[in-house]
Amino acid sequence: MKSINTFFLTVTVLVVLNCKAQQTETVLIKENYKNWNWKNVHVAKNKYISLAVVPDAGGRILEYNLGEVPSLWINSKMLGKTFSATDEIKQNEWRNFGGYRLVPLPYENCSVDKEGKRGKRWPPPVIIGAATYDVKVGENDLGFQTIEATSGIQQLPVPRFFGNKGFVHPVKIEEELQYSRILYIEPNSSLVYIDHILKNVGNTTVKRGLKISSQHVSETELGLHDGENYVAYVPFNKDLKLPNGEQFEITTNPDQRWRYLNRNRFKLDKNNPKHIEKYYNHGTNWNGEVAPGIYEIEYDYNQMAGIHMIASESWLCYVNKKTSTAFAKIMEPYNPKLEYDHGLNNAVFCSGLSEGYIETEVQTPLYELSPNESFNYKEIHGAAQIEDAPVIAVNLAGITTKKLTVSKNSNIITGKYGVFSEGKTSLKVMDMNGKIIQVKELQEVNPLEVFYLNTTIELAKQAASIVVYIKNVDGKEILLDHTIIN
Incomplete structure (x- = not known):
């Protein structure tokens, strides 16, 4: 097991010393929880938060609520659906349940091109990202009940579909990975403690990491498109630059945004000055530095792009301004000595798919794993009522x-x-x-x-x-x- 960060070792020691618990029942298994039409939904709940893990929805967390306020978007069109464990799926067959999901990193080499060589594919690998997980209730050394979710064996690279050519499969399977997540909550807090474990179960050395994403609610009611009320905050330091030397980058340009809107939202006219002014840009939802060292992104339904910027402090935060609730992620500190995919420890993404959602994405470092070796990446999520935004520290x-x-x-x-x-x-x-x-x-x-x-x-x-x-x-x-x- 790869070593974990000293910060999280300290947290663990403090919890052990101060929070040695009597065995506390915080997890229940529910049939048809909230009429989602899934079996065996594992629900962790106390007087402040509720959290639900759905085995048949890729083991995803599909609920993390503070009181009655949800942080996670759920794809209503996918409720109750289950799928076979196969990576033979086409581009329009992405099993996007919503909620809290993951993608192996680097993403670009998880599939094959037309010749069967390494390439990228959308949808991302299914077994680790959207197939049924084995989920069970356990107990940790602190006496707290845990929810433990384990994927099947993800073989890489995955096949890809090319029109008349059909599915192109790799010449051979080069990697086998298995992901597991162990989480628990306490009776008197909103904190969720999460261990992400990626294990190399194949017979060759691999270099892998994880992108772990929360798909957040981005409108007050369906079709309202009031994304300005749903924002994310990233702490930054101007001395931390991306590999291209820039402070940050928006993952679209004016031409790409114009084409996206013209194809997916409404017809645009390049001879109309008002259209040019309003839509021929990178987007107007990248609000910039709203407090010293704090960058704000608001959701825009007429956008399909993200922002890349190194988080200088060990947190990200999503805020629902309508209810003044904040959902934060405390992650392992950025370490410039380690290798990160594209140099990033996080990203924030605005998606226009389905009803739309804003994602806060944590990216682990890339670890070289020998056969039977794994790494453990720790996250802590917390939720709180706040007076107003911006969030300036977590x-x-x-x-x-x-x-x-x-x-x-x-x-x-x-x-x-x-x-x-x-x-x-x-x-x-x-x-x-x-x-x-x-x-x-x-x-x-x-x-x-x-x-x-x-x-x-x-x-x-x-x-x-x-x-x-x-x-x-x-x-x-x-x-x-x-x-x-x-």
Whole structure:
């Protein structure tokens, strides 16, 4: 097993030390859950979130809700459908169930060309991405129930269909991969802990990674197309450049966008200045830097393109502005010493397929795997009620929308947050040596309520910094925010 990041080792150790749980039932197996017409839907639920894994829908997570607010788009046309485990499918036969899905990386060499040599294909490989998974309930060392989903054996390259030539198959199978996902939730938080494991079960060494995507809700009701209310945030650093030397790239150009709209949405006229102004561009939904180091993308139904930019911090965040709910992904930190497909650790994509959806995509590094070797990539998802956007920071405690601020003249301390765990908050004042010199207990918090920090404290003369913590119901303190007193 390839080694995991030190950050996540630290998280695991802290959880083990502080959250050793009695066995808690958080997972149930439901027949025809929410009238989806699937059997054996594995549902993890507590008083804040619900999450559903569907074995017959490629083992996908098709629900991750905060209260009643969904984060994931579900393709209503695919409800209840099951398919045979074959990679002999044509371009129009993509089994796009929606939800939380994956594609092996690099994508470009997973199929064959007309001569049977390596190439790319859409739809992506089926066995690992859309065929029935083996899903079961387990238990981890912490005493929490787990949902464990395992794919069949994905053979690569996959065949491809070429018109009158029919399916072209590879001369030989060169790779065999198997994917598994283990996740669990806690009783008193919105956090979802996920291990992604990709194993080389073939007899040759391979170099592979994973693109793990959430297809998010992008309109308030079907056909409304109010995508400006559904946005994603990516933290960036101008010193981190793509392989082409650019800060970011949009995966379309004005000609491509014009053709897409003309073919799939409405007829356009290049002699019409209003059409040129409105549609002959890369799209107007790439909102740019909306806070220092924070890029915002809003969904546009009249768009089929993504943005590539290295996430400089270990998170992505999707926000439903209509309900003021945020769904964040905490991922392994970007490591410039490792190899990433196209140099990317993430992407955000606007899809015009079906009703349309916005995707937040996490890309793992590429790992060289010997036979029977695997890698384990860790993600943590969290959901919270926030007051408004933009999201400017995410950590294990929660989401920051207004940074911790100190007014020295009035001793007023403010900030705005969404939190991932139920607990009590406290404010601690430290001197230049990091010694705690003042403590003030604050309010109780939970993921369904915005945390408004607005308090006063008579600051000691030696006060140098302030930190805000959440102490969860297990007694563990988690840092939410901090600031230096100037």
